[in-house]
Amino acid sequence: MAGKSNKGSKRLLDLKGQTWWFRIAIPQACRSYFNGTTMYLQSLETGDIKVAIARRDKLEPEVRALFARVKTGEVISTSEELAELRGELSKAAIAEALTEGGEAAEDAVWAAEAEADSLRGKARERFTRAVAGDHPVDHYLDAYLSAIKLAPKTTNERRGLINRFARWCMGEKYRLPDITRKAAGRYVTEIVEPMDRSTAKKHMTALRGYWEYLIKRGHVAGTAEDNPWLGQEVASGRRRVERGDNEGERPFTDAELKTLLYSEYPDGMDDDHQQQIADALRISCLSGMRMAEVLTLWVEEVHDDIFDIQQGKTRSAARKVPIHPGLLEIIARRTRDKQPKEWLFHELSEERDPGDTFGKRFNRYRKHLKVDDVRPGKRRSLVNFHSARRWFITQARHAGQTVETVKDVVGHVSDKKKDITFGVYTQGASEKQMRDCVGAVVLPLG
Template sequence: MALSSDRMFLERHGNQWRVVVNVPKRLHAKLGTKLKKALGTDSLAEANRLKWDAIAELKGTIALAENPLLSLEAFRSGSRQQAVQKALHFAEQRKRAFDPASLEEIDEEIDWQAESLAGRPIAADERGHEVFDQERLRLATDFSQLARGDKTPLDLHHEKFLAMSHVKARTSADDKRAMNLLKEWCKKAGVQPYLQAITKKEAVRFCDELPNLTINLTPVTLNKYVSRLSVYWTWLENRHEVESNVWKGRRLREPQQTTDQKERPFTDGEVKALLTGPAEPEMHDLMRIAALCGARLDAIVCLKVKDCRDDGVFVFKPQKREPGPRLCPIHPDLVEIVERRKKGKEPEDDIFPEWPGVKKSASLRERSFKTSNEFTAYRRSVGVEDRREGKRRGLVNFHSFRRWFITKAEQAGQPESTIAVVVGHKRQGMTFGVYSGGPLLEQARRCVEAVNLPVLKK
C-alpha cells in the first residue's frame, strides 16, 4: 500500500485522469470489479486535488452495498479502539484463509480500510508529494500491520491463555500483574507493546529494570512474575504465535541466604509452648493435625466431613502442583479430634466451621487467610518468634509444623520417598519419580505413626 503515491486511485483515460477504486470481491456481483469516476482534467496535480471527493463518493457507494462489521463512518470517527478490533478481526480471517484467492480478497479489504483511515492529504511537500495527517497515517499503518499479523499486542491471547491454564485464582492474578508490569515497562522504555518487539535482548532489559518498577517487591516475588511470563510465552510458542520463549532461563539474582536466615521447623520446645498455651479449642485441634500429618494450612482448614474417611484416611484437596486429591493416614492421636468434629454433621459440612473463609466472591485470598492471622497473633503471644534484620518474614510460621513433621519422620528412619508422598512433595529421581506407583497406604501409615508429639507438661 503506497499511501504517499501521487497516482494512488488514479489512471489515465485518454488525455484525462479518472479515479479508480477496487471493489471487494464479495461485492463483484453487485458492483463489478472496479468503480470509476472521471475528473475532467489532464493535470496530475489538479487530479490529486480533486480525487478525494470522488474517492469518498465511490467508497460510499461500496459501503451502501453491504452491511459491514464496522462501517466506514466508524473508521472515520477516528476511534483507534474500533480500528484495532477490526484489524484483529482481519488477522484472524487471514489465519483461517488457506487458499491464495481468499487471502488476496482479505488483503484487498485491509488495503481499502487502511486507505480510508489515512484520509485525504493535508498538504504537499516541496516536491509536490502528498502529505498526510501523521496521526491518521500512523493509525492506518498500525491497522495494516495488525491486520496482516506483523504486529500482535502483548496481551491479545492472554485471556485465552488464562482460560486454558486451570490455575488458582491467585496464580491467575500473578499472570495479570506480570502482563501489566511488562506493558508498563514497554511504555517507559520506549518498546513497542507487541509480541514481535520482545526479543531476548528486551527480555534481559526488562529483568534488569524490573526492580525499578516495583521498589517494594523482593527478587523472589519478581522472579514469580518473570516465571509467569515464561509460561505464557511457552504457550504462545506451542501455538506458533512466537518463534521462541525469550523468558526461558531469565531470573533476577536472589540474595544468597545463610543457614540461619532460612525459614525453619519449630523446635520441640516451641511445639510444646504452642500446644500448651491458652489457644482457643479450634486452634489447639488445628495445630495438632498440622503437627501429625504435615499438611498445609489451607488443606486442613478446607477439610469436610466426607474428607475424613471411616477407614482412617484424610483426603486433602490438591495443593501447589499436586495433580489431584491426596490421601494421608490419620494419626492415632488425632482420631478423637476427628470423630468429635464429625459428630452430628453431614458429609458436606466443614470440619473447621470456625473459619468459613472470605465472604467476597471476587477475593483471591485463600479460605485460611484469617486462620493464618489468628495463628500468628497466638504464636507471638506465647513467645514463639524468630525474626532477623532485613527479612520481611520471620523464620517460623504455620508452615513450620510441616517442616517439623518432615524432620521428625526423617529422624525416625522413614524413607525420603515415602515422606514425600505423605506430605505431597514431588518424589525425586527417575526410579521413584517416574516408574514407581508410590508406596502402599500401609507404608504411608507407618511413616505418619512414626511421628509423635513431644511430651506436653504445663
C-alpha cells in the same frame, strides 16, 4: 457402524449460508451492555470448518474475558471492545492469507482497511491497533490465566508478577510488539536480578509461560524458540558462600510450637478465629498436610481413620494419610452433624480464597505471640504455617522413619530417574508403614 459425531467440534459455531459465525449466549448480568441482546454473534469470515474452529478457539477466551470484566462492574465501551475483537480476527485472517499469497492476501488487507474506514474515534484506533498486534503487555492476561487453570493462590501470584512487568512496560512506553529479547534482557537486569533468588525464579517462570501462551495463540509473532524470556535465567554469580546464604524457611522449633499451641489467645484478635487456628495447626503438625489440603477437606474425605486427599499441588498430593490418634477429638467435633460435601473447616467455605484468608489470620496470630524470624535481605519470615509441615517431616525423620515412607505420607514426588527401585518398581508404603510414620510424631508437651 455409525460415524463419530462432530457436534462437539462445532461448539459455538453457526453456519449461515457459506460463512461460519461464532455464537455464544450473553450472561444475564452482561446484557445491559449489549443493549439487551441475548446472543453474541460474530462472523468468522470463512466457510472452512477447520479454519472456523481455529478462529473460534482464539476468539472464545477473549469474549469470555470481556463478559467477566463486565460482571465485575468495570465500565466498558462495548463498541470499542468489539472493534478490538474484530481487529484481532482481521489480524488472524491477514496472517493466514499471507501464507497463501496472491489475491487472498490482497483481499484480507482490503477487508481490514474497509472495516477500519467504517469505524470512528477510539473504536477505529483500537481496531487498527489490534490488526497491528499493538496492545499493552497484559492485554491477554485474563485469557491466559483462565487457560492454564492453576490453583487460586498460584493464579494470584502469577497475575501479580506479570502485572509488575506490565507496570514497568508502561513506564518505558513498551507495548507487546516492543518486547524483544533486548527489552526482556533490560527488565531482567534492572528488576529481576536484584530480587531474592526464589522470587526471581518465579518471576521468570511466569513471564516465560505467558509468552509461550501468546506465541501459541498467535498474539505475538514467532515460534516457541522466539520466546524472548528463554535463556534469560538469572545466575547467582557467587562462588563463595557468605553468612546467611543458607538461611531458608524452616520448621518450628519445639519452643515456638509450644508457644503457638499452649499460649493464651492474644488480645486484639477475633475470637471466632481461635478454634480454626488451633485445629488447623494441630492437624498439619500431626499429618504433614499442606495448609490448602487441611482447609478444603470435605467431610466425606475423612473416613476409616484416614484423610482421603483427592486433589492438591502435584500428582503425588492425592493420597491417603492416616489420622493421628491425637486428632480424633478434632475430627469427631468437626464432622458431627455435617453432610458429606460440607467442609471440615466450614467457617472458611464461603471465602473467595480460603488459603489466603486463613494464612493472614495465622500470621497475625504467630506475630502476636512473637513467633517470627525475619532476617536482613529476606522478604518473608523464615517461619509460617508451612513450618508445621516441615516440623512433621523433621520429627518423622528423627523418629527413624524411612525417607520413602515420609514422602508417601506428605505427598512428595519421588524422582523416578534417580531412584528406579523405589520410584518405578514399588507401589508406595504399606498402610502399616504410613500409620507407624504418623504415629511416631508426637506434639511437645505444654
